[in-house]
Amino acid sequence: MDDHPREISDLIVAYDPATLARLPVRKAEVVDYFRQRGNVRAATIADALPAHDGVLDNDAMDRLLIEVHCEMQLLSEEFNHGRRMRELLAPFLNALRAAGAARPLRVVDIGCGGGFVMRWLGLHGDLGDDVELIGADYNAALVGRARELAAAEGSRCRFEVANAFTLAQPGSVYVSTGVIHHFRGDELRGFFASHAGDATQVFLHTDFQPSPLAPFGAWLFHKVRMRIPLSHHDGCLSAARAHSAQTLTAAATTALPGFTCAMFGRWFIRKPLPRVFHTLVGFRPALREHVLKALGSRAGRLEL
Amino acid sequence: MIPVILYLLAVMDCAFMGYRAAAARNALINKRRYYTRAMLRGAALGNGAVLIAFVLVQVLLATAPLREIAYRELIAGGERLVWVYAPYAGIVLVGFVFRMAPSTDIRSMMNILIFGPFTLIRWPVVLSGAGLACVSVPSWRVWVFCAVIVGLMRAAELTLNRWHSPRAGVVGAPAAA
Secondary structure (H helix, E strand, O other), rough: OOOOOOOOOHOEEEEEEEEEOOEOEEEEEEEEHHHOOOOHHHHHHHHHOOOOOOOOOOHHHHHHHHHHHHHHHHHHHEEEEEEEHHHHHHHHHHHHHOOOOOOEEEEEEEEEOOHHHHHHHHHHHHOOHHHHHEEEOOOOOHHHHHHHHHHOOOOOOEEEEEEEOOOOOOOOOOEEEOHHOOOOOOOHHHHHHHHOOOOEEEEEEEEEEEOHHHHHHHHHHHHOOOOOHHHHHHOOOOOOHHHHHHHHHHHHHHHHOOOEEEEOOOOOOOOOEOEEEEEEEEOOOHHHHHHHHHHHHHHEEEEO | OOOHHHHHHHHHHHHHHHHHHHOOOOOOOOOOOHHHHHHHHHHHHHHHHHHHHHHHHHHHHHOOOOOHHHHHHHHHHHHHHHHHHHHHHHHHHHHHHHHHHHHHHHHHHHHHHHHHHHHHHHHHHHHHEEEEEEEOOOOOOHHHHHHHHHHHHHHHHHHHHHHHHHHHHEEEOOOOO
């Protein structure tokens, strides 16, 4: 039994790592996983999920995940994830341009879900015509939904059912929002090691920042905003599972010796007021001066 | 003045109820029209609730042996409601003003400090206002009035949530602009 608690959404879908084909998930295994860990609430939620012959109904799981991501988008909107990503991404893209990086500059969102960040950037980011915005996720239903929504609003981005690191055209910049807490221990180092490709120049991974108030804050927000029990449970657990700055920088530095890794935006004004979210930033050392110049007054938020 | 303030508070509360009922059900990026319609729907329902409350007040006054005393009791009860509801509404409105700031930090701070916690305490505030009015003005007309308006607020909330709820089944499709 692993020591890292999983969210319900981690367990109710499974994919073949090579083909990304859906694998069957036995409902009893999901329920037992939570019962063995004393998580009665999660076990109850899992037990209520539709199944056929003991196997979770994939279509029903996809519909549920689409609704859950729609609810989670409210968190992204209320905490301005699109705007935040733009504020950090734009200077790094300028740094890449100043350094003469190859065009187009491909920004890949790892585990994009419903594609909120890419869709927002595609509509309001004004990142430049030399930028391609690509969202990647294993789940075909979520990717299909993201494509529908992007088309409905004419957002300049695209979505792929893919492992973000094995796209036909690799990214120059990898980003994620609320994803890295899903990786634990060796998985986290493996995740960072995947960024080592030659094309990768920058990564920006935003997630909850752990703090004494984070569990209460997560409970409060999810209590008043989320209607689906799975959203509430997984949202609260996400905040509890959030990696500290030390864990993230240690894992990234170990896995990526060819990158400069640092935390960005941990504190509101100054310590000790933590922001709700922090960002792990990584870039090729040759970009350092361009990055600091492009960040301008925000360079002080980068903990080099 | 008290009836006017209560009217404005009721309609504003219902408009925000409409917003909350609509929230997290539409995955489009640009939702200004969607939320505007949701708030107008809430405000319309609020006006309906106010109309019911107005009719109730007229009945309470018409059936009172001493109309002037009954009127003063209801005004006194309404005053207590304003004492509790107006500061709550004022703080929420201040939050909206700050939320228009260009800073993502200030916008997020408003969610943490005001919108989240004040959504959580909304029903305790509603019941506290009604409780204060009932305790301060020991008149059965005030008690009936408070019970009815609390019931109307709950009914409005349930109605708005139910109005949106069937549409949650089509959340997979883009909502009509």
